[in-house]
């Protein structure tokens with residue numbers, strides 16, 4: 001017997017009362033029949049017409065866009081970007097919310113994830129519930145923060161024009177300017193020229209130097225264009241066969257600065273996108289760990305060595321830092337960046353594979369800054385067994401953070417403080433720094 005195809009509900013419209021914000025840049029609503037909707041472009045407390053964009057009859061939930069606002073929230077503003085809104089650019093989630101409201105919504109998401117996945121209240125996590133802007137980030141009221149120092153433009157295959165992908169789609173929203181792109185990126189004028197044959201064009205404007213870079217990803221068999229932009233740039237390309245990033249001309253890296261030190265960041269390597277993010281995070285981590293001269297430390301998922309460098313400076317000649325990073329080029333950069341420190345070692349490989357091989361059985365301090373998936377139960381259990389007096393967990397996903405905090409609790413650690421930063425204004429993304437310490441025996 002053939003399974004009956006479920007009826008698609010895409011295009012159906014429901015008038016709904018919008019409930020709380022959820023993780024992912026949408027709010028939760030229910031149809032009169034009780035069907036759960038994840039609605040974008042709305043705010044809690046609004047009454048809207050929600051049009052289904054994904055989902056079928058009987059699905060656990062449907063995705064929808066608010067296409068008409070019947071009763072608006074007091075937190076609503078006219079989206080400053082003409083490309084934000086239903087069916088348009090998928091880059092920003094909260095263009096239609098006041099900046100203070102955006103931070104409040106992100107705080108509610110972090111609180112909900114901590115409660116649901118780790119059973120922690122804000123008080124138990126040592127968090128006052130606020131979401132702070134990046135340190136020193138002063139954007140005049142009414143202006144859009146232009147913070148993205150790296151923008152990956154998608155190219156419309158028909159016209160060769162640059163744009164950004166629509167939400168959960170391969171379709172390209174052609175734009176003439178991205179309002180949240182840093183000035184250095186906008187100055188390159190990527191949107192003003194044609195990129196026929198390219199799949200995507202990534203523009204990088206270092207905030208720690210004048211370095212500018214463009215990374216081209218050609219479609220199969222396409223020839224690379226001669227890149228003539230409004231400023232000198234180095235050009236890289238993504239290899240069709242190996243997916244690696246290769247030099248076309250200019251330096252194969254950009255130079256960034258944080259904590260008074262210059263870091264070389266090779267193409268394809270990780271560096272925080274907000275110009276104030278690296279310093280904000282280093283400050284939060286160091287204030288939480290309070291490193292002492294002569295201590296030993298781990299910097300896990302260390303990228304080009306941001307926290308390892310900051311730790312090495314503070315631990316002095318008697319201290320020692322081991323960084324672990326899976327990216328080959330990032331490891332080369334980290335070794336180059338921290339060349340002046342005899343007692344810093346960087347190992348290449350996955351933390352879960354390298355850490356057990358090191359044979360380390362104790363350490364004073366740990367920083368971990370994993371990718372979105374988090375560190376996971378096994379790695380956290382291993383870390384908890386090393387007896388560090390403090391652990392700094394830097395997290396770009398509150399759900400993964402909450403899961404890992406629960407594993408740390410199983411390993412005998414408690415959260416001492418949590419700080420939450422809005423390093424991605426206008427989007428739903430948020431960055432957390434949790435400082436953990438062992439639960440005292442008998443406490």
Ligand SMILES: C[S@@+](CC[C@H](N)C(=O)[O-])C[C@H]1O[C@@H](n2cnc3c(N)ncnc32)[C@H](O)[C@@H]1O
Pocket residue numbers: 270271272300301302303304305306307324325326327330349350351352369370371396
């Ligand atoms: C969020 S970035 C943090 C980088 C660095 N801490 C910084 O702030 O610049 C995560 C890093 O982890 C690396 N990575 C991802 N999975 C890994 C794994 N299983 N083991 C080691 N490194 C990993 C990525 O290549 C990336 O450089």
